[in-house]
Amino acid sequence: MDGPADTRMMGIVHDALRRDLARTRAALGGPVPESRRRTLVAHVDWMMDFLHAHHEGEDTGLYPMVRAANPGTGALLDAMAADHAAIDPAVDALRAAAARFAASDAARAELRDALTALEDVLLPHLEREEAEAMPVVSATITHGQWHDWDQEHNIKPKSLPRLAEEGNWLMDGLDPARRAVVEAEVPWVPRMVVLYGFGPGYRRRAAARWAGAAVEAAS
Secondary structure: OOOEOOOHHHHHHHHHHHHHHHHHHHHOOOOOOHHHHHHHHHHHHHHHHHHHHHHHHHHHHHHHHHHHHOHHHHHHHHHHHHHHHHHHHHHHHHHHHHHHHHHOHHHHHHHHHHHHHHHHHHHHHHHHHHHHHHHHHHHHOEHHHHHHHHHHHHHOOOOHHHHHHHHHHHHOOOOHHHHHHHHOOOOHHHHHHHHHHHHHHHHHHHHHHOOOOOOOOOO
16 A cells, blocks of 8 residues: 555546446437436436535545645646636536426437536546546555545445445446456455445446446446
8 A cells, every 4th residue: 555546546437427428418319208307317416416526525635635745736736626616617507407407308408518518628627637637646645545535535425325326337337457446445245235236226227317228237
């Protein structure tokens, strides 16, 4: 745990967001029945909750720790914070459009536009964070510090069902090497609970919201 921070999980988290934003766009390619609209909107709200907590954990825990250890990172970390501030209004607009879409398919174009607006600010941020911020994090803090931050901000505040949903969501469609990165974060017994206790429910919900499209098993 004294080696450089292993930040591969950040890319896995980002790819899960990219994947389901793309799936949402594909689902909006035609009329969506009312029951499916509700499941789709519920997932959009879930993702936005996840994104907010993800950024909050960075803003209040990870990046202050990096800044304290290496003040020379200030400009880059300021840019990350500015990105987060710019993303927040797009998240709010997407939530509002999703709520209107839940009530009526007539709001489908509005939701699609709101999704585009979010992607316009979020996707470049994710790329910059991976390409510029994560190498600095790895060079500045140890993996033990990274682990402690992750536990404090991303694990301890959440219930087991929430963590299980997140775990299965992150592993959805992952290649074996990256899947192993996620699984290694969870001790064996709770890992079995996540995979085999909560996994089937995750896959049923995923199939419902994506209209029965093939969803990779997370087991």
